[in-house]
Amino acid sequence: MAGRLEGKVAIVTGAGQGIGAAIAVGYAREGAKVIITGRTPSKLEEVAALIAGDGGTVIPMGTLAGDRAQAAETVERALSEWGRVDALVNNAHSFTDSLPLEDPQMEANCMVDFQSAFFGSLQLMQLCFPHMREQGSGSIINMGSSYGIRCEPGFLAYAASKEAIRALTKTAAREWGKHKIRVNTILPSALSPKAVWYLEESQTYDLELSKVALGRFGAPEDIAPTAIFLASDESSFVTGQTIGVEGGATML
Numbered sequence: 621m622a623g624r625l626e627g628k629v630a631i632v633t634g635a636g637q638g639i640g641a642a643i644a645v646g647y648a649r650e651g652a653k654v655i656i657t658g659r660t661p662s663k664l665e666e667v668a669a670l671i672a673g674d675g676g677t678v679i680p681m682g683t684l685a686g687d688r689a690q691a692a693e694t695v696e697r698a699l700s701e702w703g704r705v706d707a708l709v710n711n712a713h714s715f716t717d718s719l720p721l722e723d724p725q726m727e728a729n730c731m732v733d734f735q736s737a738f739f740g741s742l743q744l745m746q747l748c749f750p751h752m753r754e755q756g757s758g759s760i761i762n763m764g765s766s767y768g769i770r771c772e773p774g775f776l777a778y779a780a781s782k783e784a785i786r787a788l789t790k791t792a793a794r795e796w797g798k799h800k801i802r803v804n805t806i807l808p809s810a811l812s813p814k815a816v817w818y819l820e821e822s823q824t825y826d827l828e829l830s831k832v833a834l835g836r837f838g839a840p841e842d843i844a845p846t847a848i849f850l851a852s853d854e855s856s857f858v859t860g861q862t863i864g865v866e867g868g869a870t871m872l
Contacts, residue, residue, distance in 0.1 A: 623651030624852045629702045631655045631694060631744065633685060634712030636663030638812030639763070642840035643709055643847045648676030650848055655698050657683040658712065685712035685740035695747040705748050707851035709761045710741035713781075715814060718774035718822075729777035737763075737781040742788060745803075749796065758801040759851045762789045764862060766807050766870035786862060793860030802859040804850050809866030810838040833868025 630647045634640040636658035644656045648671040656671075656678060658664050664680035671678040679697060683690040698705050714736035716729035741762050752758030767775050768782035785805065792803040809815075809832075819825045829837060846865045849855050864870050 623649065624848060624854070625707070626651030628652045628706035628851065629654075629698055629704050630707040630709065630851060631657070631698055631705060631748070632709040632711060633657045633683075633740070633744070635667055636660050637667075638814070639808055639810055639840045639843045640709070640711040641667045642810075642844045643711065644678070645671055645674075645676075646841075646844035646848050647707070647851065648678060649674060650852075652707065652851070653677040653702050655679045655681060655694060657681045657685075657694055659684050685714060685737070686735040686743070687740075688743045691740070691743045692747055695744065695751070699751065704755055705751050706755075706757065707759045707761065708744055708748050709763075709847060709851075710737075710744060710785075711763050712740055713737040713763070716777050719777075720774060721776055726776060730780060733777040733781040734784065738784045738788065741785055745788070745792060749801070752801045753796075753799045756800050758799075759855070760789075760792065760801065760803040761847055761850050762786075762803070762805045764789075764805040764807045766809060766864065766866055769807075769870055769872075789862075790860050797859055802850075802855065804855075804859060805862045806843065806846055806850070807862060807864040807866055807870060808838070808843040809869060810840045810843055812840055828869075831869045832866070833871075836867065838865070838867055 630652045632644040635644040635656035644654050648654050661682040668678045668680040716732050762785050764786050765782040768779045789803050789805040843865050
């Protein structure tokens, strides 16, 4: 039986580990050809080897989120190899240290978070748009965060960039719906390497776990099925939505 994404081409950013890697592997297993990007080529090669070992089709590309020239190279590679882009997953995000609002470094932190997460997402969306418009279809999946809604102390840069991404999602869904391009946001929560480091460093494991209705932290593989659904034709009437995949820690 053909996979749910058979014949589709996907770009997944921040795919060298964690959630991005799990989504890329899931897409390939469902039949999509996948370009995976990230800033650490060795990690991308490991994910690419896993996909290829499963019989999937993958191209790893070392890129820095928020660099428009590198984003353009990514989209052009998808087009030159396979002639289309059906799904774009904007997962890459360069994290900054948590700081109190009054810290003079806060402005610089915001610039880093916005350049990688918000502008990185915007750039790839703009670059994919004319090709999705010509196809008459496309699915864009952006990554928000419950921290953007909860606004935890010390996380202004991260939270603000993630809420900006939700605004980007909804605006694009309104403007591009007439072209049958769907745009949605996932609020993921999973024990990615960065999340594990933060919980250990901040000693907040038990506190954060107490907020999760299902009583456990997620794994990157818990996020992939929703991303597969949103990239598939099964979600053809879903756009402009924020979907929490984080065990009920945040309920909209």
